[in-house]
Amino acid sequence: MYLPGFDLKDKLAVVTGGTKGIGKAIAVSYAEAGADVIIIARSEDELLAVKETIEGLGRNCHIIQSDVKDYTYIKAEVEKITATRNLDIWVNNAGMNIRSEALEVSEEEWETIIQTNMKSAFFLSQFAAQKMKDGEQGKIINISSVGGHTALRTGVVYAMTKSALIQMTKNLALEWGKYNINVNAIGPWYFPTSLTEKLLQDEAYVSDILDRTPLKRIGNLSEIAGPAVFLASPASDYITGQTIFVDGGMTIYGF
Template identity: 40%
Template structure:
């Protein structure tokens, strides 16, 4: 049955940045497809996402993981494996943004954005890859950006990090495809989330952005549910090193 290609029952998925927005929608989608879910979460006391996932009849555990804490980042995947016995899917979703003209962009902001948006993607992927290569199966899904392709304005560190995410995705796919580990990325377009509040509230920029989107609307977090399930499932077994744009047609314009 074709529908079985998207069935994630018996799979264990770990996801970062699931407390809101795109990450929240993707975590729920993985649960709705049948996966048990590990939430790599900064605040282990925040239970609302866990409770929402458990309504889908799957197991959900919170793994403390503050992405600014290098020790917690390195320990996160081993803790997932300890709790569930394995890891089948990793979604590197969490990220931050800093905006400033490049002549004024601080070293602190640069380091923060690169560390959280790129280095933690590498660290979590490397740790998950150790298990996935050994078990000869796995799916790693990174979150790119339109700035994986474009330079943007006043976001030099974010552009550098998301360009790096695209290249790390391809580099790992080249090594691990033969091990039945698929590494791909989702590339969001302009999505109505907290990260884009400044753009949404800028009447001129918001209008300019909307004029270029063939779908004639900003995206929503729910637009990512199908994409993440596809890349997490056997339906994508021959998809490697791909950047899947979910952008309402922006890149084709």
């Protein structure tokens, strides 16, 4: 029986928020699997550091310094890079959270989270699909969260955007399947990232997390890079519209 490979040789992948945590792990893992990578983030120093790592693996790396909310600029820059080659993989990873209780959420917080986590992901996916349609293939991967499935104690707007990404994934998969574009999502629980760094220093907080996690530990970044490579590779060609929760079993509980 033939098992399709996880080889991404000579593919071109875009990863938003590709300089830290989950995004960096995905970008580097794609390079390790043979892909050239475009990384998008706000910090030039961090972009250059990841670029050096990827090029050290023998792959090409392009950097775009931008906030994902400025997707018009990002689309123009990617258009230049893809003028002579296909765009194969797009990962909407960039995101943010403001952990306000629902009674305290301001309109400014609402707009910032919605535009960063949801609006940019839609319009960048739209752009990616337009490019992939021309090449008659492509993989779009949205980084959602367990918060898109299970209620969180704070961060209601964040949870709303991550739930929207899961539903967006389904709808886009339905619309774009005819173009041979696969659209899937990954829903992480707790991993060591810039968003969770302070929280994971609180022993009581970590204890509560582990109580809600059947595997009784925080995830390792390599454990989310694996599913990201899988969903970008030929091994997942017959999978679309799905969300893989990489959560140590947390969503089993549903609380």
